[in-house]
Amino acid sequence: MYTKVNSMAIQGIDGQVISVETDVSAGLPEFSMVGYLSSEVREARERVRISLKNSGFSLAPRRITVNLSPADLRKEGTSFDLAVALGILASYGCLPDAELTNLAAIGELGLDGSVHSVPGVLSMVAAAREAGISACIVPKANEAEGALVEEIRVIGVDSLPEAVHLLSTSGGWRNIAQTLGNVLEDKPQYEVDxxxxxxxxxxxxxxxxxxxxxxxxxxxxxxxxxxxxxxxxxxxxxxxxxxxxxxxxxxxxxxxxxxxxxxxxxxxxxxxxxxxxxxxxxxxxxxxxxxxxxxxxxxxxxxxxxxxxxxxxxxxxxxxxxxxxxxxxxxxxxxxxxxxxxxxxxxxxxxxxxxxxxxxxxxxxxxxxxxxxxxxxxxxxxxxxxxxxxxxxxxxxxxxxxxxxxxxxxxxxxxxxxxxxxxxxxxxxxxxxxxxxxxxxxxxxxxxxxxxxxxxxxxxxxxxxxxxxxxxxxxxxxxxxxxxxxxxxxxxxxxxxxxxxxxxxxxxx
CATH class of the missing domain: 3.40.50.300 (P-loop containing nucleotide triphosphate hydrolases)
Structure with missing residues (x-):
């Protein structure tokens, strides 16, 4: 089954939308990732595989292919882990792929299924808004940072199971109250004068x-x-x-x-x-x-x-x-x-x-x-x-x-x-x-x-x-x-x- 999940990358100081395409099919069990990847992105295979296992997801052996598009853009960093894991679960039928439409997932996975913070979330969320994406799932530690961007919903999660629960519940993430980013109410405080x-x-x-x-x-x-x-x-x-x-x-x-x-x-x-x-x-x-x-x-x-x-x-x-x-x-x-x-x-x-x-x-x-x-x-x-x-x-x-x-x-x-x-x-x-x-x-x-x-x-x-x-x-x-x-x-x-x-x-x- 084929699914597509949006994720984000950093190019310079600007965000870039990356399409994480996942296909699960019959054949010899294999997990391959393609799309002009750096070493830390290729290592996502092991992080995602063990994270899924330790989060309680038992998946039948299949041939898994993940493509990060556009293929001519080099992918750096660990921000794609969460999107890859969600794409695999959707391809296995564990997630309704309709919930992944017009949504971006950003975050690094730990081996225990936890979602770790990544740099550049502010730029990524801003680029997602410009691309017409209506919501971003980000690490909980980056939620306040992402919420600084107006006119887009930002949902922070601590773990992969929490993200799956949100997406498995009809309208789950849409019912979460939006956390507002800090506004310029207080004057800057300097220690010198x-x-x-x-x-x-x-x-x-x-x-x-x-x-x-x-x-x-x-x-x-x-x-x-x-x-x-x-x-x-x-x-x-x-x-x-x-x-x-x-x-x-x-x-x-x-x-x-x-x-x-x-x-x-x-x-x-x-x-x-x-x-x-x-x-x-x-x-x-x-x-x-x-x-x-x-x-x-x-x-x-x-x-x-x-x-x-x-x-x-x-x-x-x-x-x-x-x-x-x-x-x-x-x-x-x-x-x-x-x-x-x-x-x-x-x-x-x-x-x-x-x-x-x-x-x-x-x-x-x-x-x-x-x-x-x-x-x-x-x-x-x-x-x-x-x-x-x-x-x-x-x-x-x-x-x-x-x-x-x-x-x-x-x-x-x-x-x-x-x-x-x-x-x-x-x-x-x-x-x-x-x-x-x-x-x-x-x-x-x-x-x-x-x-x-x-x-x-x-x-x-x-x-x-x-x-x-x-x-x-x-x-x-x-x-x-x-x-x-x-x-x-x-x-x-x-x-x-x-x-x-x-x-x-x-x-x-």
């Missing part, structure tokens, strides 16, 4: 400007000057994630298996801080079966690269294209994958190996040592950093911190106001912040008056700026004007934006 940062007024201002336009930020200074402290608090001044942004971020974390089963919806802006020994594949994504990297996990948030020169050269250079295009494109024999990388990159570094240059009372590095250390960061990568700011050593009075500092809520209000201006400005253009503007959009939205134009011309010739650096100065100036509530870029806005490039010239020449 800008009020804890004493001194470093210029550094805090640069962080605010960077957050207001989602600009990339490079901080240079000696150890203990507060660079990491500032970076960790930048997510606290970014506006809260919208529902759609929250689902977008949760989808990436779901594929990587990083979602909490209790509270699967990501409410906080991501903050990722990989160690400088990270491989380039872990940083931007990749592998034999491509998976998102750290820059994609930081999507809609902050990717912090501490000790920037200590990262391998290849790891830094592969960042250049994602920083420009805000996506990662990976091509493999099995297909091409595109991962989002729309994040704010914040980097921190010492000015030399010992960290104290240009303080010659403390720095023991020669000029050649300093130059070699700084040259670990290439000029093309520097060109992609919108703001470059110095973090000077903190004095005793700043450490004592007698005064009262602005908290993150106060700064976030100004940043949010600047974001609202950008949302109105870029309505219908497919971008949301100043950092995303193309050259054509810079020309349209970053118009300069005669005095500002003359000022920019002088600076361009004096500093020997590249075309990319010129556009980035205008973008930052546009953000500073937005923070001031101004429609036009004025000299003070342009001057501040140019000041954020001066440090680059000072250290790299």
């Amino acid at each position: 800008f009020c804890e940062v004493n001194g470093q007024a210029a550094l805090k201002r640069a962080a605010e400007v960077a957050a207001a336009g989602m600009h990339n930020l490079l901080m240079i200074g000696p150890p203990g000057s507060g660079k990491t402290m500032i970076a960790k608090r930048i997510p606290t001044i970014l506006p809260e994630l919208t529902r759609s942004e929250s689902l977008e971020v949760s989808k990436i974390y779901s594929v990587c298996g990083l979602l909490s089963p209790v509270s699967p919806l990501k409410r906080e802006r991501p903050f990722r801080a990989p160690h400088h020994t990270v491989s380039y594949r872990a940083l931007v994504g990749g592998g034999r079966v491509p998976r998102p990297g750290e820059i994609s996990l930081a999507n809609r948030g902050v990717l912090f690269l501490d000790e920037l020169p200590e990262f391998s050269k290849i790891s830094l250079e592969v960042l250049r294209q994602p920083l420009e295009e805000r996506t990662v494109q990976i091509s493999r024999v099995y297909g091409s994958y595109q991962f989002p990388a729309d994040c704010m990159v914040v980097a921190a570094m010492n000015p030399c190996r010992c960290g104290y240059y240009p303080d010659r009372n403390r720095c023991q590095c020669s000029d050649a040592d300093v130059k070699r250390y700084l040259q670990r960061v290439s000029r093309p990568l520097l060109d992609r950093m919108d703001l470059c700011v110095e973090a000077p050593a903190i004095g005793y009075e700043a450490v004592r911190g007698k005064g009262e500092n602005e908290n993150s809520d106060q700064i976030r209000k100004r940043v949010k106001s600047a974001w609202e201006r950008q949302t109105i400005r870029f309505k219908g253009l497919g971008i949301s912040c100043n950092a995303q503007m193309t050259g054509k959009q810079v020309k349209k939205f970053c118009l300069l008056g005669e005095q500002e134009e003359a000022m920019m011309e002088r600076i361009f010739d004096t500093l020997g700026l590249s075309a990319r650096a010129y556009h980035r100065i205008l973008k930052v100036a546009r953000t500073i004007a937005d923070l001031d509530g101004e429609d036009e870029i004025k000299e003070q806005h342009l001057g501040e934006a140019i000041g954020y490039r001066g440090l680059e010239q000072r250290f790299w020449g």
Whole structure:
């Protein structure tokens, strides 16, 4: 008897409907699976066979053939186990195949018949809804995650017998009350706040400007000057994630298996801080079966690269294209994958190996040592950093911190106001912040008056700026004007934006 059950697979970060076709016929007892399968999918034969036995299903020896379609798409992962088991039972007549119509089954089977969680359920359920499937049976541990997707019924099960009972009872799964996914009712909770940062007024201002336009930020200074402290608090001044942004971020974390089963919806802006020994594949994504990297996990948030020169050269250079295009494109024999990388990159570094240059009372590095250390960061990568700011050593009075500092809520209000201006400005253009503007959009939205134009011309010739650096100065100036509530870029806005490039010239020449 032939039956068909829908299941789901992950391709990149998106779900893909897989048809699990099962045929049970007379002949020598055999259990074969076909359809361009990876080793873990082929191993499903043993998991399903023993799971059926230990769940109390006694099936007569028959020739069982299972095909996972489309056959030209390589199948990876263990999410097909439950669908294969249900298909076999339906082919044996133990299940009414009518109940399997317009339904998808997702889950890994244990040898005792239990249904284990699998990564990527959020993406799978979303793809099932887009394909017109009306319900998904998922592992109980993934039920809250799947229920985040609206307009599709998600039923969680703990075991194979429980799934069979639901499908054997007329209207059984249809009578189960739908579990609603978490909604954005509570504000994100951060453990850190800008009020804890004493001194470093210029550094805090640069962080605010960077957050207001989602600009990339490079901080240079000696150890203990507060660079990491500032970076960790930048997510606290970014506006809260919208529902759609929250689902977008949760989808990436779901594929990587990083979602909490209790509270699967990501409410906080991501903050990722990989160690400088990270491989380039872990940083931007990749592998034999491509998976998102750290820059994609930081999507809609902050990717912090501490000790920037200590990262391998290849790891830094592969960042250049994602920083420009805000996506990662990976091509493999099995297909091409595109991962989002729309994040704010914040980097921190010492000015030399010992960290104290240009303080010659403390720095023991020669000029050649300093130059070699700084040259670990290439000029093309520097060109992609919108703001470059110095973090000077903190004095005793700043450490004592007698005064009262602005908290993150106060700064976030100004940043949010600047974001609202950008949302109105870029309505219908497919971008949301100043950092995303193309050259054509810079020309349209970053118009300069005669005095500002003359000022920019002088600076361009004096500093020997590249075309990319010129556009980035205008973008930052546009953000500073937005923070001031101004429609036009004025000299003070342009001057501040140019000041954020001066440090680059000072250290790299």
